[in-house]
Amino acid sequence: MPVESAFKAIESDENVLQKHVAFFDRNNDGVIYPWETFQGFRAIGSGILLSSVAALFINMGLSGKTRPGKKFPNLLFPIEIQNINMAKHGSDSGVYDTHGRFVPSKFEEIFEKYARTNSDGLTADELNEFIKGNREPKDYGGWIGGFTEWKILYYLGKDEKGLLKKDVVRGVYDGSLFHKMVEEKEKAKASKKKHIDKTLNCRLLGSEKNFRRRPKAADGVKGCSRHEW
Ligand code: HEM
Ligand SMILES: [Ca+2]
Numbered sequence: 001m002p003v004e005s006a007f008k009a010i011e012s013d014e015n016v017l018q019k020h021v022a023f024f025d026r027n028n029d030g031v032i033y034p035w036e037t038f039q040g041f042r043a044i045g046s047g048i049l050l051s052s053v054a055a056l057f058i059n060m061g062l063s064g065k066t067r068p069g070k071k072f073p074n075l076l077f078p079i080e081i082q083n084i085n086m087a088k089h090g091s092d093s094g095v096y097d098t099h100g101r102f103v104p105s106k107f108e109e110i111f112e113k114y115a116r117t118n119s120d121g122l123t124a125d126e127l128n129e130f131i132k133g134n135r136e137p138k139d140y141g142g143w144i145g146g147f148t149e150w151k152i153l154y155y156l157g158k159d160e161k162g163l164l165k166k167d168v169v170r171g172v173y174d175g176s177l178f179h180k181m182v183e184e185k186e187k188a189k190a191s192k193k194k195h196i197d198k199t200l201n202c203r204l205l206g207s208e209k210n211f212r213r214r215p216k217a218a219d220g221v222k223g224c225s226r227h228e229w
Contacts, residue, residue, distance in 0.1 A: 010102045010104075010170065010173060010174045011102070013101065014101065015084075015085065015099060015100040015101060016096065016100060016101060016102040016173055016174045017084050017085055017088075017096050017100030017101075018081050018082070018084055018100060019174045019175040019176075020084075020172070020173060020174065020175045021079070021081055021084050021175070022081060022175060023040055023175045023178040023179065024036055024037050024039075024040035024178075025081060026039050026040065030080065030081050030082060031078045031079065031080055031081065032059070032078065032079040032081065033059070033076055033077070033078055033079075034055040034056065034058075034059040034060075034076075034077055035055070037051075037054065037055040037058050037059055037079075038051045038052060038054075038055040040178070041054050041055065043178075043181075043182050043185075044156065044178050044181040044182060044185070045156070045181060045185050046156065050152075054152070057148075058079075059077035059078075059079060060077050061145075062079050062084075062087040063077040063078055063079050065083075065086050065087045066079050066080040066081075066083040066084055066086055066087050067080055067083070068083060068086060084100060085098060085099055085100035088100075089139075089141055089142040089145040089146070090136045090139040090141070090142030091134050091135045091136050091139045091142030091143050091145070091146045092134060092142065092145070092146055092149075093106060093107075093110055093130075093134055093146075094106045095107045095110070095173060096173070102173055102174070107169075107170065107173070110122075110130060110169070111166055113130070113133070114126045114127075114129055114130040114133070115166070118163060120163075120165060120166050121159070121163040121164050121165040121166055121168075122163065122164045122169075123162060123163060123164075124154065124158075124162055127150060127154055127164055130150075131146055131147055131150050131151075134146055153168075153169070153172055156181070157169075157172070157177065157181075
């Protein structure tokens, strides 16, 4: 899905990683359950399969790490947002520091190093090089973590030319991308509804065959036309 427009600059002294995950805390109680992860994925337009698999893996994988000192796993796999920085893994970009803060120089480094075709984004090949470049030896868990995070981001956020834009990547770090995606989805839904309403309107006027989407047709009826063109 193409997501354009500029995102705000990110403050580097706050726990931005908490913002990254807060979108998925659907009832804002500081804890993310698997069904909330599922709902969050659905809200940004992911299919049922990806949303289910992601919810299972993310919550089962991160829950225990964010519940330090708890002896037994909670089988509802809650993720505690206040401890989300403990869920960090290796083989990442280093853009989040150990406290979950945003490190601007690391963010810039991604594009300085890998964005060769277009300084403003990464192609699929450049992204693969970047993911490989982050790998620490034998850190298999981190390899999988990094690979899936970046591949899902690419899948959901690439533009029509297959480029993962810098703005989109910046937006994922503070979670603003997720809110943006919901907005885009709502907009697309509203315009589809408008189109259906117009089609219906034209049908009532008896010109459904020649219906075209355009602001004002020659015959003066908004969105309808009696002529092919
Ligand atoms: C569509 C949904 C999501 C996408 C596209 C996504 C993508 C990403 C990306 C690209 C990173 C940066 C990794 C790096 O800097 O190398 C990241 C980091 C992280 N994400 Fe997500 N994420 C999503 C959802 C979630 C959810 C639901 C959680 C947990 C509730 C989560 C937890 C984390 C954590 C803990 C990190 C830090 C990893 C680290 O730096 O070691 N993410 N994510
Ligand atoms: Ca919650």
